[in-house]
Amino acid sequence: MSGVTTCWSCQGPLTSGALFCDTCGAPSAHLSDNPFVVFGLSQSYALDKQALEKTYFALSRQLHPDRFAAKSPKALMLALQHTATLNAAYATLKDDLNRAIYLLRAQGVNAFDEAGQGSTPPALMATSFELHEALEDATTPQALQSMGQEVTTRVEYCQKRLTQAFAAGDVPAATLAALELKFLQTFRRDWQRKTKQMKDTA
Amino acid sequence: MAYSTKVIDHYENPRNVGALDKNDPTVGTGLVGAPACGDVMKLQIKVNDDGVIEDAKFKTFGCGSAIASSSLATELLKGRTLDEATTIKNSDIAAELALPPVKIHCSVLAEDAIRAAIADYQAKKGLKASA
Numbered sequence: 001m002s003g004v005t006t007c008w009s010c011q012g013p014l015t016s017g018a019l020f021c022d023t024c025g026a027p028s029a030h031l032s033d034n035p036f037v038v039f040g041l042s043q044s045y046a047l048d049k050q051a052l053e054k055t056y057f058a059l060s061r062q063l064h065p066d067r068f069a070a071k072s073p074k075a076l077m078l079a080l081q082h083t084a085t086l087n088a089a090y091a092t093l094k095d096d097l098n099r100a101i102y103l104l105r106a107q108g109v110n111a112f113d114e115a116g117q118g119s120t121p122p123a124l125m126a127t128s129f130e131l132h133e134a135l136e137d138a139t140t141p142q143a144l145q146s147m148g149q150e151v152t153t154r155v156e157y158c159q160k161r162l163t164q165a166f167a168a169g170d171v172p173a174a175t176l177a178a179l180e181l182k183f184l185q186t187f188r189r190d191w192q193r194k195t196k197q198m199k200d201t202a
Numbered sequence: 203m204a205y206s207t208k209v210i211d212h213y214e215n216p217r218n219v220g221a222l223d224k225n226d227p228t229v230g231t232g233l234v235g236a237p238a239c240g241d242v243m244k245l246q247i248k249v250n251d252d253g254v255i256e257d258a259k260f261k262t263f264g265c266g267s268a269i270a271s272s273s274l275a276t277e278l279l280k281g282r283t284l285d286e287a288t289t290i291k292n293s294d295i296a297a298e299l300a301l302p303p304v305k306i307h308c309s310v311l312a313e314d315a316i317r318a319a320i321a322d323y324q325a326k327k328g329l330k331a332s333a
Contacts, residue, residue: 112238114307117236117237120235122233125234126233128235129244129263132242179237182240183235183237186241
């Protein structure tokens with residue numbers, strides 16, 4: 001992360017991982033696809049989201065195509081590419097689950113990929129399936145509302161476990177909490193859809 | 203991206219939706235999920251004395267491709283022996299439904315469900331060495 005290369009534009013020294021050349025302001029030719037590197041952060045789950053947003057806005061302004069339109073076509077093209085990379089990095093970091101999955105993948109966990117699909121714990125599948133069936137059977141706004149509260153409680157509990165597991169460096173526990181959170185998010189999407197349908201037809 | 207007509211057909215007219223008694227010793231149940239999308243799938247088989255799958259049911263909470271994959275899986279399973287059933291591959295399902303690359307994991311999920319159902323049946327019958 002601390003290596004030094006050469007700027008393609010002014011041939012001056014360039015810190016690897018930096019978005020811009022300190023000397024001439026040109027966007028660097030290569031940008032890491034590691035979102036933590038893009039934001040100049042250490043690779044950890046704990047994160048200051050307000051600071052993250054501030055950095056995101058600052059970098060977005062610095063990379064704005066208008067600033068490079070009058071410069072070389074290469075600088076403009078790189079600025080556009082880096083903007084796309086920055087947006088993707090921000091989406092990964094600001095979302096607790098996406099950030100957790102990124103960190104777990106970096107540790108070699110494949111539970112979120114096709115290859116690891118079969119290893120999802122049966123108990124988690126059973127709970128998830130039961131939730132979906134209960135949602136299907138729910139016919140009153142009251143029933144839906146209490147399900148919504150239950151899911152919120154479960155989500156908060158998962159988030160707490162996720163934070164604790166990462167703080168303790170417990171990869172299996174973090175993987176389990178992240179898996180549960182993923183299935184809860186999908187369930188909540190279905191729950192929102194049904195809640196909306198019921199409101200619309202009421 | 204548009205779904206193929208076969209996916210739409212299975213999605214709109216799913217075959218064999220429902221449940222078999224999971225406590226029946228001749229019924230094997232597979233319950234699997236896709237962490238990539240959060241879909242869950244339950245697939246059950248009922249096996250007769252000759253080792254032939256005489257009935258199959260599924261219930262899937264997920265996208266159209268996941269529903270179509272499990273629906274097709276139950277159709278493929280019926281009338282096959284357990285040995286024949288183990289040869290069903292996700293690629294067969296994906297090809298039949300013309301699934302796009304981003305939906306291949308749905309057919310993988312269906313294959314996982316078939317294997318899980320067969321394993322559950324075998325465990326009930328004591329056919330497999332206990333782990």
